[in-house]
Amino acid sequence: MTSNNTPSQSGSAAAPGQRFAQFQPDPAAKAAVHAADRAHVFHSWSAQGLIDPLPIAGAEGSYFWDYDGNRFLDFSSQLVNTNIGHQHPKVVAAIQEQAGRLCTLAPGFAVDVRAEAARLIAERTPGDLDKIFFTNAGAEAVEHAVRMARVHTGRPKVMSAYRSYHGATAAAINLTGDPRRWASDTGTAGVVRFWGPFLYRSHFHATTEAEECERALAHLEETILFEGPQSIAAIILETIVGTAGVLMPPAGYLAGVRAICDRYGIVFILDEVMAGFGRTGTWFAADLFDVTPDLLTFAKGVNSGYVPLGGVAISGAIAATFDQRPYPGGLTYSGHPLACASAVATINTMAEEGIVENAARIGADVLGPGLRELAERHPSIGEVRGAGVFWALDLVRDRETREPLVPYNATGADNQPMAEFAAACKKQGLWPFVNMNRTHVVPACTVTEAEAKDGLAALDEALNAADAHTTAGAAGAAGRVL
Structure with missing residues (x-):
């Protein structure tokens, strides 16, 4: 070539x-x-x-x-x-058609393409993640998922892995594990880090996937116990770690994290910003591991970046927290019609064309x-x-x-x-x-x-x-x- x-x-x-x-x-x-x-x-x-x-x-x-x-x-x-x-001509055409019909509208209104984009996403997310909060990108999605978890639990701390990337905004960059965090890390963000599983460079002296899984879960739970479970709002993980090396979790690891979260009342957040919407050969990487988080963040592939868009898919239990209590967050361009139109076209085209x-x-x-x-x-x-x-x-x-x-x-x-x-x-x-x-x-x-x-x-x-x-x-x- x-x-x-x-x-x-x-x-x-x-x-x-x-x-x-x-x-x-x-x-x-x-x-x-x-x-x-x-x-x-x-x-x-x-x-x-x-x-x-x-x-x-x-x-x-x-x-x-x-x-x-x-x-x-x-x-x-x-x-x-x-x-x-x-x-892709179908997505380009959808953006053009939407621009000619309705370019923008504040997030407080009900808009056909916003509702349809949310419906199409909710149809594909695992479990009961049926409510969609739209953001402009993946980092904002992480910011709001963390905020939802903290308000829902009333706890301050969030746990994340060293080998991770969650975005460049204030909370997201502090959750990030790679060196891009260093210049912005004040050490006061309420973040606790741990080692996730990675058998090829194991921190647990494991020789098999089963050992790596067991020891990584034991390490995570021990960290929770030493931090105080009552202080931890959420654990956030990339379903498959992306920028840090496409790290495939060993069989049973994500299910084990789900069980630990349930044991201590911790919100489980899966970051699917990079792995979601077909990238792994499934709609979401979580489908590969048969696991359902409480919150799932997405962006990137939802509309292939044609117009900035991200979001959080929210479980019924967490959505119920805000039935009578206002959610303390929002964005001027949440669910922007042009972005949502491109998401509708992208998801439909992905389904139609296999x-x-x-x-x-x-x-x-x-x-x-x-x-x-x-x-x-x-x-x-x-x-x-x-x-x-x-x-x-x-x-x-x-x-x-x-x-x-x-x-x-x-x-x-x-x-x-x-x-x-x-x-x-x-x-x-x-x-x-x-x-x-x-x-x-x-x-x-x-x-x-x-x-x-x-x-x-x-x-x-x-x-x-x-x-x-x-x-x-x-x-x-x-x-x-x-």
Whole structure:
């Protein structure tokens, strides 16, 4: 695969690949966009003077392209959110139709598309999570889920795992386990952290999934007992940990957390912002584990990010808390009509076109087997994890010691091996999702078998850059020098 590859059979339902086929390079537009960006846009999570954002001209299906005509297979789904692919014509049409009919209305009114979006989501959530509070994004969904739990229980503390990401707003960033929290963590947010299960890098000296599950649950319950169960409002977990490495919980773990929460009157929150709406080959990742939380947060895939939207699905017991008592929270754009119209179109289209089933099939038949095959050839792959179109490769220097390819939270020269790998992917026309020592394989839920195989071929080539930094690669290079 090259960055100037020919148009794919993928893309919009009406005319796959047509937009890219008609695109003409435009260096002047590229320069203008780049200049305006550098002059005025302040980018997230970045040292502004050290970045050089790539100007993008268009996108369609599983691809996007720059002004020079270089097209990239999007194996990041942007931020793991374009589940339905770029520019799906049915969703675009729904937004256009809604804009012509009713652009906006305050959240206090009953609006047809808002009610329909809530109904469609509630139909798909597990258990009795039948009331939907809409937000603008996943971080706000987490903020409000935590607020609901605290008001419902009258308790102050919330527990979250070290390997986690829950958003960048005030409460959400303090709940987050990864280093992006550090600059904002005042130590006064009422958050208690614990280690979740991760057998490949077990903190519990476990050797089997069963041991990891049992010991992780014992650790969690002991932490609760030492903190005081009566002080803990909620436990929040990503159903499948996303940004921190697509960590699949061992069998029985989530059910065990559910039982612990029930034992101590703690609200169980599942964060499905990244894993929800088809990403794992099911509507929600919770469906894979037959578990029902008290609150479930969502965003991203609910409408593939076409218009900002998130929300909280609420159980009957927690909703009843606010039957006669006002809920102390709200947003000007809660349930925005354009966002809800795009969610209705997205959910209906996913159902009509079998997109969730496609994600399951691609994961089971193409990505899972293909990634495991890559692991047999590349010494830099320590572990393959995932389901549906939600996978990660844990890259290592040494398979025996499991030393990560780069140190935790590496920057600069320490991160060079991963930087070289990412550059090699882009040279192959593949846009990766790279975080610390991991590359995530997270294409759209609409990805075709041919596209998935193209992506695997590009990864196969790019992984040679990572292999060069392994002990096996270094030994091979030394042997060649000798």
